[in-house]
Amino acid sequence: MEKCEFCSLTELDKKYLLYENKFWYLFLADRQDYPGRCILVCKRHCAGIADLGKDEWLSLKEVMTGAENLLKAVLKADAFNWTCLMNNAYKNEKPNPHIHFHLRPRYSKPVNIGGIQFVDEKFGHHYDNKLPLLGDNAARELFEMLVANIGEHF
Amino acid sequence: MEKCEFCSLTELDKKYLLYENKFWYLFLADRQDYPGRCILVCKRHCAGIADLGKDEWLSLKEVMTGAENLLKAVLKADAFNWTCLMNNAYKNEKPNPHIHFHLRPRYSKPVNIGGIQFVDEKFGHHYDNKLPLLGDNAARELFEMLVANIGEHF
Numbered sequence: 001m002e003k004c005e006f007c008s009l010t011e012l013d014k015k016y017l018l019y020e021n022k023f024w025y026l027f028l029a030d031r032q033d034y035p036g037r038c039i040l041v042c043k044r045h046c047a048g049i050a051d052l053g054k055d056e057w058l059s060l061k062e063v064m065t066g067a068e069n070l071l072k073a074v075l076k077a078d079a080f081n082w083t084c085l086m087n088n089a090y091k092n093e094k095p096n097p098h099i100h101f102h103l104r105p106r107y108s109k110p111v112n113i114g115g116i117q118f119v120d121e122k123f124g125h126h127y128d129n130k131l132p133l134l135g136d137n138a139a140r141e142l143f144e145m146l147v148a149n150i151g152e153h154f
Numbered sequence: 155m156e157k158c159e160f161c162s163l164t165e166l167d168k169k170y171l172l173y174e175n176k177f178w179y180l181f182l183a184d185r186q187d188y189p190g191r192c193i194l195v196c197k198r199h200c201a202g203i204a205d206l207g208k209d210e211w212l213s214l215k216e217v218m219t220g221a222e223n224l225l226k227a228v229l230k231a232d233a234f235n236w237t238c239l240m241n242n243a244y245k246n247e248k249p250n251p252h253i254h255f256h257l258r259p260r261y262s263k264p265v266n267i268g269g270i271q272f273v274d275e276k277f278g279h280h281y282d283n284k285l286p287l288l289g290d291n292a293a294r295e296l297f298e299m300l301v302a303n304i305g306e307h308f
Contacts, residue, residue, distance in 0.1 A: 050223070061211050078249075079241070084236040086233065090262070095233070123244060124242070124244040
């Protein structure tokens with residue numbers, strides 16, 4: 001069985017933890033291609049949507065809503081692309097998926113973060129999987145901006 | 155305001171309707187790149203996850219689970235890529251999104267439908283947006299196979 005990366009998160013892995021409740025972690029993703037990209041991870045090792053309990057499922061919607069509202073307020077995100085894929089787990093011969101969701105905010109207008117301008121050139125179209133990433137300084141600045149506004153949305 | 159394509163579905167649009175309940179339609183997608191690809195559409199005009207009611211949200215999980223189980227049973231799907239994007243709505247100046255989810259089943263082994271073999275060459279990786287589509291005859295055969303097994307999973 002593949003070792004589960006989400007069941008062994010270190011403090012370093014949690015450096016961009018935005019919010020947590022009984023069931024879910026919400027992280028600003030390490031992969032900041034779309035500024036404000038987040039990853040929402042179940043605290044329990046759970047393989048997929050079908051296996052989530054009712055309380056986990058109800059809480060999921062609350063955290064999704066909070067994340068969207070936070071990104072609307074702080075970054076003026078216009079739309080949200082949610083995905084639940086777990087493809088990585090299936091690179092292994094004995095897949096051991098752990099449910100998580102990716103959230104890519106989408107922007108009709110340019111976004112400025114840490115002196116860098118991001119233009120969502122494919123707004124209205126499928127997200128681009130090969131965008132360059134925000135640097136560490138801009139990502140840290142973005143994280144601090146989001147954390148400062150968490151209280152209003154969760 | 156953009157006219158909502160999902161609020162004006164014709165009988166032709168519903169030709170691949172697999173299942174419906176009070177809140178949701180489950181269609182086999184017209185776009186059969188990944189065999190068994192489905193689209194799950196809210197019956198009510200609702201903009202996104204945040205706006206779904208509790209009953210709609212609870213029902214969504216049941217329909218998602220039924221769809222996965224159906225595709226596991228009939229096509230031996232190994233994994234499921236769910237997306238909730240609504241990008242098309244944002245091509246319009248006054249976006250009017252209607253919540254829907256795409257389900258792409260993923261396959262570790264070749265799948266045979268209507269005499270055509272499908273190989274999921276990127277299994278374990280992000281789905282490919284540019285695959286060729288199954289022809290109408292194979293899609294119709296697939297629809298009939300799925301419909302014949304609906305009763306066990308919903």
